[in-house]
Amino acid sequence: MPPYTWRSLVARVRHLWRSSLQLRTxxxxxxxxxxxxTIISGYMSISIATNLYEAxxxxxxxxARQATVSVxxxxxxxxxxxxxxxxxxxxxxxxxxxxxxxxxxxxxxxxILRTPGQTTQVVxxxxxxxxxxxxxxxxxxxxxxxxxxxxxxxxxxSLQNEASxxxxxxxxxxxxxxxxxxxxxxxxxNVRDVQQTLDFVQQTLVIGxxxxxxxxxxxxxxxxxxAINPVRVAAETxxxxxxxxxxxxxxxxxxDVIATLARSFNRMADSLQRQITQLAALSxxxxxxxxxxxxxxxxxxxxxxxxxxxxYEQRDQFSPTTARTAELLRAQVxxxxxxLADLLEMSRYDAGAVELDTEPTNLVRLVEESLExxxxxxxxxxxxxxxxxPGGYFEAEVESRRIRRILQNLLGNAxxxxxxxxxxxxxxxxxxxxxxxxxxxxxxxxxxxxxxxFDRFWRADPSRQRTTGGTGLGLAIATExxxxxxxxxxxxxxxxxxxxxxLTLPREPGAVVDHSPIDLPPVDPLDVVALEAAGGxxxx
Amino acid sequence: MDARIxxxxxxxxxxxxxxxxxxxxxxEPHFSxxxxxxxxxxxxxxxxxxxxxxxxxxxxGIEVCTRIRESSGTPIIMLTAKSDSTDVVRGLxxxxxxxxVKPFNPKELVARIRTRLRPAATSEVERLPIGDLxxxxxxxxxxxxxxxxxxTPLEFDLLLALAMKPNQVFTRxxxxxxxxxxxxxxxxxxxxxxxQRLRAKVEQDPDNPSIVMTVRGVGYRxxxxx
Numbered sequence: 001m002p003p004y005t006w007r008s009l010v011a012r013v014r015h016l017w018r019s020s021l022q023l024r025t026x027x028x029x030x031x032x033x034x035x036x037x038t039i040i041s042g043y044m045s046i047s048i049a050t051n052l053y054e055a056x057x058x059x060x061x062x063x064a065r066q067a068t069v070s071v072x073x074x075x076x077x078x079x080x081x082x083x084x085x086x087x088x089x090x091x092x093x094x095x096x097x098x099x100x101x102x103x104x105x106x107x108x109x110x111x112i113l114r115t116p117g118q119t120t121q122v123v124x125x126x127x128x129x130x131x132x133x134x135x136x137x138x139x140x141x142x143x144x145x146x147x148x149x150x151x152x153x154x155x156x157x158s159l160q161n162e163a164s165x166x167x168x169x170x171x172x173x174x175x176x177x178x179x180x181x182x183x184x185x186x187x188x189x190n191v192r193d194v195q196q197t198l199d200f201v202q203q204t205l206v207i208g209x210x211x212x213x214x215x216x217x218x219x220x221x222x223x224x225x226x227a228i229n230p231v232r233v234a235a236e237t238x239x240x241x242x243x244x245x246x247x248x249x250x251x252x253x254x255x256d257v258i259a260t261l262a263r264s265f266n267r268m269a270d271s272l273q274r275q276i277t278q279l280a281a282l283s284x285x286x287x288x289x290x291x292x293x294x295x296x297x298x299x300x301x302x303x304x305x306x307x308x309x310x311x312y313e314q315r316d317q318f319s320p321t322t323a324r325t326a327e328l329l330r331a332q333v334x335x336x337x338x339x340l341a342d343l344l345e346m347s348r349y350d351a352g353a354v355e356l357d358t359e360p361t362n363l364v365r366l367v368e369e370s371l372e373x374x375x376x377x378x379x380x381x382x383x384x385x386x387x388x389x390p391g392g393y394f395e396a397e398v399e400s401r402r403i404r405r406i407l408q409n410l411l412g413n414a415x416x417x418x419x420x421x422x423x424x425x426x427x428x429x430x431x432x433x434x435x436x437x438x439x440x441x442x443x444x445x446x447x448x449x450x451x452x453x454f455d456r457f458w459r460a461d462p463s464r465q466r467t468t469g470g471t472g473l474g475l476a477i478a479t480e481x482x483x484x485x486x487x488x489x490x491x492x493x494x495x496x497x498x499x500x501x502x503l504t505l506p507r508e509p510g511a512v513v514d515h516s517p518i519d520l521p522p523v524d525p526l527d528v529v530a531l532e533a534a535g536g537x538x539x540x
Numbered sequence: 541m542d543a544r545i546x547x548x549x550x551x552x553x554x555x556x557x558x559x560x561x562x563x564x565x566x567x568e569p570h571f572s573x574x575x576x577x578x579x580x581x582x583x584x585x586x587x588x589x590x591x592x593x594x595x596x597x598x599x600x601g602i603e604v605c606t607r608i609r610e611s612s613g614t615p616i617i618m619l620t621a622k623s624d625s626t627d628v629v630r631g632l633x634x635x636x637x638x639x640x641v642k643p644f645n646p647k648e649l650v651a652r653i654r655t656r657l658r659p660a661a662t663s664e665v666e667r668l669p670i671g672d673l674x675x676x677x678x679x680x681x682x683x684x685x686x687x688x689x690x691x692t693p694l695e696f697d698l699l700l701a702l703a704m705k706p707n708q709v710f711t712r713x714x715x716x717x718x719x720x721x722x723x724x725x726x727x728x729x730x731x732x733x734x735x736q737r738l739r740a741k742v743e744q745d746p747d748n749p750s751i752v753m754t755v756r757g758v759g760y761r762x763x764x765x766x
Contacts, residue, residue, distance in 0.1 A: 298621040298642040298643055299549075299551045299554055299621065299642060300551075300553070300554075301642070301643045302554055302557075302642040302643040302644060303551070303553045303554040303557045304643075305643045305644070305645055306554070306557040306558065306560075306561055306645070306646055307557055309561075309645050309646045309647075310557075310560060310561060310564065310646065313646075337643055359728075360757070
């Protein structure tokens with residue numbers, strides 16, 4: 001599990017990073033300002049340290065120079081008139097002098113060492129303050145100091161203490177003890193206080209830097225919040241608008257660019273709402289119109305229909321001309337009725353006033369019923385009707401009235417254009433979709449015709465005698481019916497080989513179908529039909 | 541005696557034409573052209589059946605239907621121009637037995653009228669039990685514990701159809717054929733609405749029916765006789 005958790009954590013962070021503009025802005029700002037603050041405080045720290053050290057060093061050198069001069073004077077003046085000197089006594093006095101001169105903080109210690117390699121009549125005992133570890137004065141320094149008279153040499157050293165190693169500074173110079181030769185004076189400064197000051201400064205810098213970065217982060221957060229919030233509100237409002245909440249608006253505050261954005265956005269929303277409301281009103285008017293036309297036309301049509309039928313029933317008593325008139329009247333009233341129904345249906349679809357009213361329906365049974373309904377017409381034309389149904393034996397959630405209407409249309413077309421050859425209906429289903437294909441082996445259509453086959457009021461061959469009394473709206477309505485179910489109608493056709501219309505519906509209402517359980521054109525496992533059709537053609 | 545049929549339609553032409561068709565079939569048509577007149581004519585003519593247009597001036601067909609049902613179980617067939625609207629359901633719920641969609645042809649209309657006027661199915665037995673009810677087949681009466689329940693002829697037919705075959709589960713299509721006389725696929729809302737109306741009259745607790753039982757996914761059957 002851990003890898004998954006880790007991965008999911010990474011994924012979550014990545015998602016957050018990508019989705020939050022604010023997080024990104026704050027993070028980048030904090031990162032960049034951390035780098036800047038680190039560089040600045042690093043520079044400050046180094047320069048402060050250097051300055052402090054240099055100041056201390058120059059102070060130490062000044063003191064050392066003073067001390068050296070004083071000691072030299074002391075020794076020079078201590079020479080008696082007979083040219084002798086009590087070096088040991090003077091040495092003690094010198095120690096006092098040095099102490100009085102070198103009084104800087106840090107507990108100055110000193111050492112007076114004899115420059116090695118001299119032979120004099122008197123030798124002064126080297127002395128040093130107690131507690132000074134003379135070994136801190138390196139031979140290297142001593143070498144340098146003893147070489148050049150009058151010059152001061154400094155060296156940074158580490159002073160051993162009980163508690164810790166303190167940084168120290170050793171300043172060395174030489175002086176001449178009469179009769180006793182050259183001696184070296186070393187002043188050893190403990191610069192712990194400088195180090196402490198430096199530590200304190202650095203600590204302050206670090207804390208200050210952290211606080212600064214935190215402040216920058218906070219400020220960035222607040223500022224971006226200030227700037228992004230209106231954008232977020234705008235985004236949310238746009239989302240709501242898109243979801244159909246047309247009343248949503250962005251509150252307008254002030255005169256700034258955000259307010260301008262809000263104002264233009266609101267203006268856009270206003271215009272959108274106006275147009276949608278207008279369209280909705282138009283749609284309502286359209287629906288109302290459909291409904292009114294429906295009622296207003298249907299009542300007189302019913303009267304005509306009844307009258308026509310009454311006349312038709314009595315046509316035996318009429319003269320042949322009148323009888324034929326009655327027949328024509330009846331037939332055309334029928335046709336008019338179908339057309340009106342189709343037009344109203346189409347109009348309902350155009351008005352978006354169609355709702356699906358599904359019930360569990362066995363599609364194979366529905367196909368069988370539709371085949372029975374078309375059989376008289378097919379027999380008349382000499383078309384054999386076949387059903388190949390490897391699947392589809394389940395209760396599909398469809399509106400059977402609409403599916404039946406689609407089937408009647410497809411079967412009617414197949415009979416009309418089937419040239420008396422067999423018509424095969426395939427039904428099959430898979431886990432996602434169910435399909436019905438109606439295949440005829442008739443005249444077929446060329447590419448130009450195929451392109452227009454679903455167009456309203458389009459007929460493949462206007463001169464062709466039709467038996468199913470089409471209005472030219474049949475396939476357009478069928479397409480709408482299929483789309484209402486979330487399905488579609490495809491067509492395949494080759495001139496001389498026939499046509500196949502395939503209806504594909506999703507098993508679950510509202511699901512998306514991107515494939516069909518039946519190939520187009522369907523492949524009959526036995527291909528009996530195609531063979532028979534070919535044979536039938538030869539016979540004819 | 542010819543069956544009297546009250547034709548209620550505000551369009552005089554269609555009313556006259558329906559009258560011609562009905563007379564041709566041996567019925568005796570009477571006419572009224574608006575809602576209030578229809579109520580009056582109903583009381584005066586005492587028709588055997590009412591053909592009622594849903595869209596009427598003055599008082600709409602739904603209300604006329606409701607008013608007639610308050611006092612009578614006379615079969616009512618609605619004439620409607622809208623097959624898909626809620627008007628049909630509202631009409632059925634207000635007590636219409638059946639409906640015909642304009643434009644209709646004379647045969648269709650006459651077939652619907654004859655179905656509603658034909659005598660109820662005859663049965664060899666005179667009394668049939670269903671649930672805690674007793675159907676007096678010849679007397680056209682339904683009683684619970686001796687007190688009669690008033691049903692329209694259609695509701696009586698529906699109940700009788702179920703009671704005659706107590707072991708049979710009826711699909712809506714079977715009931716449409718047997719009770720309404722439809723031999724092809726018809727509107728199952730007819731069955732649904734009338735079962736609701738029947739239950740409202742005969743069930744002690746219409747939400748928990750014991751006489752007209754629902755068989756989920758199939759249809760209805762009679763409750764066991766007690």
